[in-house]
Structure formats: structure tokens, C-alpha cells
Amino acid sequence: MKLDIKTxxxxxxxxxxxxxxxxxxxxxxxxxxxxxxxxxxxYLHALEEIYSLESIxxxxxxxxxxxxxxxxxxxxRQEEEEExxxxxxxxxRLVEYKMYKYAAGELKDRSIDAEKIFYKEETVPEEIRxxxxxxxxxxxxxxxxxxxxxxxxxxxMKRKKDRQDxxxxxxxxxxxxxxxxxxxxxxILHQIKGLSHINFRTLLEIQPGRENIVVTFLAVLELMKxxxxxxxxxxxxxxxxxTHVEAN
Numbered sequence: 190m191k192l193d194i195k196t197x198x199x200x201x202x203x204x205x206x207x208x209x210x211x212x213x214x215x216x217x218x219x220x221x222x223x224x225x226x227x228x229x230x231x232y233l234h235a236l237e238e239i240y241s242l243e244s245i246x247x248x249x250x251x252x253x254x255x256x257x258x259x260x261x262x263x264x265x266r267q268e269e270e271e272e273x274x275x276x277x278x279x280x281x282r283l284v285e286y287k288m289y290k291y292a293a294g295e296l297k298d299r300s301i302d303a304e305k306i307f308y309k310e311e312t313v314p315e316e317i318r319x320x321x322x323x324x325x326x327x328x329x330x331x332x333x334x335x336x337x338x339x340x341x342x343x344x345x346m347k348r349k350k351d352r353q354d355x356x357x358x359x360x361x362x363x364x365x366x367x368x369x370x371x372x373x374x375x376x377i378l379h380q381i382k383g384l385s386h387i388n389f390r391t392l393l394e395i396q397p398g399r400e401n402i403v404v405t406f407l408a409v410l411e412l413m414k415x416x417x418x419x420x421x422x423x424x425x426x427x428x429x430x431x432t433h434v435e436a437n
Contacts, residue, residue: 202248233248261275368400370408377409389420
């Protein structure tokens, strides 16, 4: 079974090699392999006196790698022969290890600093915490004006009046139904949530009776004020559409 050991100073063979490179003040990209290998072997002999061979297996593997690289670099090279640097793979491993070691050190420092930070408990009064900033009518209306909405409303009301029978409208007295703005607001939200938008003019025209139109108009204005819906008109004289505002 592979055992991860930690000596008094080094956490593994790469950590030891990095220490030797920094101690000798040499470049990690141009390692004097003979010098580093000799110093590495000295440390390995010291480990053998403390630990069993099984527990320092990773150090022994690296030792064989260093000796192999050293022997390859001692072999004479022909001038015309272009060979890869036998240290290339080892350098790549050391650079990667150094990067992760540095990152681990940074995270450890941040963790230590975070332990010294204490946060004050929330003491904001309930009435302030529940406060919601009033909706600006200009934001929900956009380029439209309330005057334009009112024009559409008056136009629909006039059409309803023109459709009334001047004779039958005088027959008896019929008690009209009473509508609540709150109920109409819920009806409008229920309709608009199932659609991408609703035509404002059509919404008014389908209402049965003038009082229902008035209540619907007031409900639309209240929904705009509360930020529940927005009104959109792509260009002048186009139809006006109501769109539901999704909650954050």
C-alpha cells in the first residue's frame, strides 16, 4: 500500500528537489543535475536511517529518476545529434508542483486571516428592513405617457356609450354589480402570467360594462405603480401592451 509520508521539513521528493534548487540559487529550467543529485542522495541516506525503505518509496523512485537523467547527461553527444533535454519532464513536474504549492500557501494565509474577522450581527430595524423603494412611474411606462393611456381609456368608454340602446337603456333601473380594484388586479395578473403580453385596448374593450372598464383601468394603474406590470409601445400610434414583471 502506498503511504504518503511527511518528514520534518519536506512533504515529498518534489518538495525536497525544489528546496535544493532554491538553496543552490540555480534556475529551475537549467538544473545542474549532478550537484542536485548528489545532495538529494545525501538526504536520502539520512532518511534510510530513520524510516524503512517501504515508507520512503517515493523518494527512492525520484532517486532512480535523477540517476538516470545524470547518466544520460554524462554520455557524450555527437555534434549533429539533436536530442531532447533529459531534464525536460522533471522541470515540467517541478514547475507544476511549485505553482500548486504557492497557491496552497495563499489559500492557507487567507484562511488564517479569515479566522481573525468577526462580523457584526444584523441590527437593522424591522420597518427599515421591510421597506421597499417606491416604483418610479417613468420606469414602468417608459416612453409612453399616462395621458396616452388615458386617451385609450376614454376612447373605449366612448365606444361603450355609443353602443347603448337609447331606448332600452331607459327601461327600469338595474342595480349594477360592484367591482373591487384589488379583485380586478388579481384577475389581470392571472391573465397576463399565462401570456407574453396583453393588448391594453383589448383588455378594456372585453370588459362587460362601463364600471368594469373604469375599475380595470384603475387596476392597471395600480399594478404599474406597484411595479407588477410594465407598458410597452414599440413606436408612436402602435398598440399598447401590458407585460408582467418577473420577481427577482
